[in-house]
Amino acid sequence: DGGITQSPKYLFRKEGQNVTLSCEQNLNHDAMYWYRQDPGQGLRLIYYSQIVNDFQKGDIAEGYSVSREKKESFPLTVTSAQKNPTAFYLCASRHPQETLAEAFFGQGTRLTVV
Amino acid sequence: QKEVEQDPGPLSVPEGAIVSLNCTYSNSAFQYFMWYRQYSRKGPELLMYTYSSGNKEDGRFTAQVDKSSKYISLFIRDSQPSDSATYLCAMQDNAGKSTFGDGTTLTVKP
Numbered sequence: 001d002g003g004i005t006q007s008p009k010y011l012f013r014k015e016g017q018n019v020t021l022s023c024e025q026n027l028n029h030d031a032m033y034w035y036r037q038d039p040g041q042g043l044r045l046i047y048y049s050q051i052v053n054d055f056q057k058g059d060i061a062e063g064y065s066v067s068r069e070k071k072e073s074f075p076l077t078v079t080s081a082q083k084n085p086t087a088f089y090l091c092a093s094r095h096p097q098e099t100l101a102e103a104f105f106g107q108g109t110r111l112t113v114v
Numbered sequence: 115q116k117e118v119e120q121d122p123g124p125l126s127v128p129e130g131a132i133v134s135l136n137c138t139y140s141n142s143a144f145q146y147f148m149w150y151r152q153y154s155r156k157g158p159e160l161l162m163y164t165y166s167s168g169n170k171e172d173g174r175f176t177a178q179v180d181k182s183s184k185y186i187s188l189f190i191r192d193s194q195p196s197d198s199a200t201y202l203c204a205m206q207d208n209a210g211k212s213t214f215g216d217g218t219t220l221t222v223k224p
Contacts, residue, residue: 042214090157105157
């Protein structure tokens with residue numbers, strides 16, 4: 001089945017540690033996105049990538065880093081510079097060439113700083 | 115001021131009620147309007163989309179767009195307990211960038 005897989009589902013981090021969230025898709029989509037969702041709030045764009053080996057900062061990129069070495073994979077690293085990392089993180093992908101293309105979301109990773 | 119404002123809720127309605135979910139926006143560059151449904155602890159799923167002013171119907175769901183007023187709505191008829199979820203409006207510009215509302219949590223009680 002085609003889709004987006006995020007792992008792990010739950011992640012705990014000690015303060016000062018970097019952690020990496022995995023996002024893999026087999027939909028053959030060029031564009032991939034990372035969003036952060038806080039309780040009672042919508043999705044805020046962290047980083048996005050329109051093509052392999054290229055990515056751009058979103059609205060809240062500070063304290064995060066990404067890589068796009070393969071079309072299928074777009075991992076997100078939450079660094080120690082992110083002051084409030086506890087949140088629900090969602091990865092999405094879509095065909096950027098289509099004028100209106102549905103974004104397919106993974107099931108999310110809930111990150112908690114302990 | 116946010117580009118997209120969504121009625122915050124939460125909403126709690128009895129089964130069978132008509133539900134109205136609403137968003138306003140300020141960016142005239144938005145051309146496409148979407149509604150996503152998100153169940154608890156899951157990723158959002160696209161429910162409906164439209165790109166022109168007017169109504170679009172899909173079963174019990176109707177998406178309404180008024181570009182002149184920069185206002186969109188989602189109506190749910192004969193609401194069911196399975197409709198209980200958070201509904202997110204999203205707007206997309208021609209460059210493909212989407213901006214989401216904060217979501218409205220709906221509970222439909224049997």
